[in-house]
Each structure stands twice: as C-alpha cells, then as structure tokens.
Amino acid sequence: MPETTVILGASDNPERYAHMAFQLLLKHGHTVIPIHPALKEIDDVPVAASLDFIQTAPDTLTLYVGAARLPNMAAEILRMRPSRVIFNPGTESPELQARLTQADIPWIEGCTLDMLRTGQYCPPALPAARNGGPPERRFPNNTRLRAVNQEPKVCIRSPGSVVLMFAVAGMSDCYGCFPGP
DSSP states (O other): OOOEEEEETOOSOTTSHHHHHHHHHHHTTOEEEEEOSSOSEETTEEOBSSGGGOOSOOSEEEEOSOGGGGGGGHHHHHHHOOSOEEEOTTOOOHHHHHHHHHTTOOEEESOHHHHHHTTOOOSOOOOOOOTTOSOEEEOTTSOEEESOOSOOEEEEEETTEEEEEEEETTEEEEEEEEEOO
C-alpha cells in the first residue's frame, strides 16, 4: 500500500543511502517528500527546507541525519506527528526515541532500503489503545501494537534484524524490523 514518506536528510548524490531510498520509495509508488536545507529539488521532485514545511502528518518519517543532530530536531518531529519513524543505521538516538515513545509515536530501528527490497516496508503500526480500545502490546523498542490476537512470529531473519508478522482478521501483515538478538 503506497504511503507518504518524509526523508529527513535527503540527498541528490546517487551514492548516498538517502538518495537510494528516495529512488526506491518512488519506484514502489510511495509519495516522497525530501527534506534538505540547501537543495531545491531532487530528480524533479521539490525539496522542503525543513520539517516545518510539512503540513500534514506523514505515514513515515525516515531518518538520514546524524544521531547527534536529532535531539535538536525533536520538537519539529513531534509537531509533525508521523505515524512512524524509521531510524536508519547511524541515526539511532536514545533521546529522540524516548521522546517519541512518550508522545505515542511508534519508531523502528531498521533500514528503509532493506525493508523496501524485502517487501517489509508496510503501513505504519496501529495506534496505541485509547479510551478503552483493544489491548496493546509492546515490542523490543517499546513500539506499541494493538488488535493482535496471536503472538508475533519471526518470518525473516537477517543480520541485525528480526521481522515480525502478526495476524489480524485472518490476514498476515508485516509490522516491521527490530534489532536482532
């Protein structure tokens, strides 16, 4: 299912992972909003200078900026309220992850490229239970999931990640990648 993805730290350099993710997201039919303060466009797609230019909450925010810079961007990220945040390798920020958890914004430590290439780039996590809704579950990174009647099962293992599957209404859906054991 195509979704809107914001790439924080987008690049027009084809050798950068952010650019590879940009290309692959477009190839998979997703709407991509690249963010970079100095670029005007990437491959004919307009680039926003900052997260403040995003008017509606995206399905996914994927991070390609250094972890040290992320705490200073936390307020903008929280204001944007993405449905999920992907911390690509090298962007892991315990401080931002804690703030996202506190704000009930699901986050995943994973690789956008690997998730796309293996068919695991799925719709965002279900929202946390509110007002007496279905029970929620917490997974290794404190991400919450609700409306799950079965235990998650590992369907794919790759170096450094585990992909969890769950059943909802008789259909298997992917949840996402988590750090492996």
